[in-house]
Amino acid sequence: MNQQLFRVALATASVTAILSRVPAAAQTAAPPAKAGTVQAAKNWTPPRTPWGEPDLQGTYSNKTITPFERPANVEGREFYTREEVEALQKRAQETGGDENRKRGTTADVERAYNDFWWDRGTKVTSPRTSLVVDPPDGRVPALTDEARQRAAEESKRPAFRGAGATGRGADTWLDRSTFERCITRGMPGAMSPSAYNNNYRITQGPGYVGIQIEMLGGTRVIPTDGRAHIGSSIRQWMGDSVGHWEGNTLVVDTTNFTDKVLYRGAAENLHLVERFTRLGPGEIDYRVTIMDSTTFTRPFTLAIPFVNTGEEMFEYACHEGNYGMAGILSGAREAERAAAGSGR
């Protein structure tokens, strides 16, 4: 089978699998699968590596139009109906984000260019109404008072710690996010879908799993030989990951984060447990449970399908051509000169 046919076959298999998970009774939710439990397709035996471990290897995309948190219009409902999935996909394919853009607004500028340049995805890859699968309301739990206090004091820090496409001003590059500085989207930001470069390559060797991340580059090397975490005084941007196999599921525990990058207000106390389970030839069920009692009032779990694309990965040498950073800083200097000139 040539590569393109292979891709089509994979994509078709994935969509069929997704639609088959949509509850048949259109307006009723499917029997809720317990968060964290996954069942592979029937009559399918997950492959093994030559050395006997479950084989997750391949190139995957996690792009999706499944909402991150459950929208108000499907409150109380865990799954979209088949008709809703089809309507959402039709809308994404036919209109994208361009038709509702209002010229002359900052929102329009932030959308940057028209939809051709993006790779957001046009498929509901999970029939769930949100990527947040626990708590049951599909919403990120409330922040602790401590986290709110920290957020209010964020401007006193020497560098901005946000990981989105934004900043706290532009006096220096340190006022811009770690994403804009081409450092990292943090964790689990680096494993979450974005507007493009949503591609991952998983490779394995005896006792190791490697996850290459296209957005901003970098590879997570996860030992599965039973070793303990590194010492608690050693802190890393992507944390320290150790893995083990539970049946056909790769379970990865990550701690030892730095205090230099935030995920929704959490930093060095973040503790993640990820679970990777192949559901069939075309998809990995990826789940990550996010814990930090100093930031969130309870743990929460995301379920993000990783769909096998068979595509190539491309390098994203982000800092090499990051003219945008220079443009943001020089734009702010120009605004200051203009303000000084007008006597303000």
Place this chain on the structure above:
Amino acid sequence: MNLHRAIALAAAAILIGSSSALAHHSFGAEFDANKPVQLRGTVVKVEWINPHSWIHIDVKQPDGTMVRWMIEGGTPNTLLRNGLKRDSLPPGTEIIVDGYRAKDGTNKANGRDLTFPDGRKLFVGSSGTDAPRDGRDATEPAKP
């Protein structure tokens, strides 16, 4: 910027976390919503670089002189997946750019919309793209 507003923005930004809808950096911080610009020029070169591609065009002024502009576009990674290559937009091609001018006053703009002089949208016709229609190009084929 007003300090309270800056703090509020920073607090909001860190609580929201990674954005899924926007580019790798803030276009709103780089380009000015109050300075829309339309440029008609010829392609000089395409910088096929990450995190964003840049198209250099020469724009003819009323007095006949040429002014060079740089237009910021998307990542080459996405363009490659949509079937484009570095030489898909050869030098000498005439294009029309609708965008917003850089806040620093230099001759840079984002390529919000790129079209050929006959109205066809740039990059349409590269078959197999998953890109949604935006309704701007009447010749754009309907999605199956």
